[in-house]
Amino acid sequence: MKSNDLRKIRKALKKTLDVKRFEHTVGVEYTAAALAMRYGGDIKNAQLAGLLHDCAKCLSNDKLLSLCEKHNISINEIERKNPFLLHAKVGSFFAMEEYKVYEADVINAILNHTTGRPGMSLLEKIIFIADYIEPGRKHAPNLKEIRETAFIDLDKALLMILKDTLEYLKDSGAECDPMTEKTYLYYFEESRQ
Numbered sequence: 001m002k003s004n005d006l007r008k009i010r011k012a013l014k015k016t017l018d019v020k021r022f023e024h025t026v027g028v029e030y031t032a033a034a035l036a037m038r039y040g041g042d043i044k045n046a047q048l049a050g051l052l053h054d055c056a057k058c059l060s061n062d063k064l065l066s067l068c069e070k071h072n073i074s075i076n077e078i079e080r081k082n083p084f085l086l087h088a089k090v091g092s093f094f095a096m097e098e099y100k101v102y103e104a105d106v107i108n109a110i111l112n113h114t115t116g117r118p119g120m121s122l123l124e125k126i127i128f129i130a131d132y133i134e135p136g137r138k139h140a141p142n143l144k145e146i147r148e149t150a151f152i153d154l155d156k157a158l159l160m161i162l163k164d165t166l167e168y169l170k171d172s173g174a175e176c177d178p179m180t181e182k183t184y185l186y187y188f189e190e191s192r193q
């Protein structure tokens with residue numbers, strides 16, 4: 001991976017994403033890089049995964065569904081009803097097909113960035129957290145505390161985000177992917193050991 005690859009990908013994304021999503025994307029890229037510095041992760045992979053995590057976010061629901069059908073990407077019941085959730089699966093597919101990125105850890109970080117999963121790698125945690133705390137985010141509760149915690153105790157920040165996300169989904173009556181709950185319980189148990 002050469003540094004001009006990052007530049008090329010950034011340039012391509014600027015064309016396919018809307019302004020707001022592009023700003024968010026660059027925010028996640030730099031926040032992920034900073035977290036990788038803090039925790040001794042691969043900085044380039046953090047930048048790559050940060051850049052590409054929402055590369056399929058600006059597609060319509062119909063387009064996401066048809067792409068999944070065309071490329072045999074599985075669609076669960078919740079995704080069928082909330083197709084925007086598919087941007088993670090389609091995004092990891094695009095990362096390989098369109099952007100020629102094949103590092104398994106990067107692909108997994110894109111794939112799991114909306115729900116997390118039990119047993120995440122360092123990079124997966126970094127992208128999940130950077131997505132939530134990047135500077136452009138304004139509205140999440142406890143954001144100040146979570147931002148501070150992210151640079152002190154990564155797993156603690158992860159748990160705070162999962163907890164707030166579940167609460168938010170419950171309060172708003174939105175449907176929750178069971179994986180988010182599963183991830184929360186896994187890290188809750190882990191935090192008690």
Ligand code: FE
Binds near residue numbers: 053054057114
């Ligand atoms: Fe996303």
Ligand code: FE
Binds near residue numbers: 024028054131
């Ligand atoms: Fe995002």
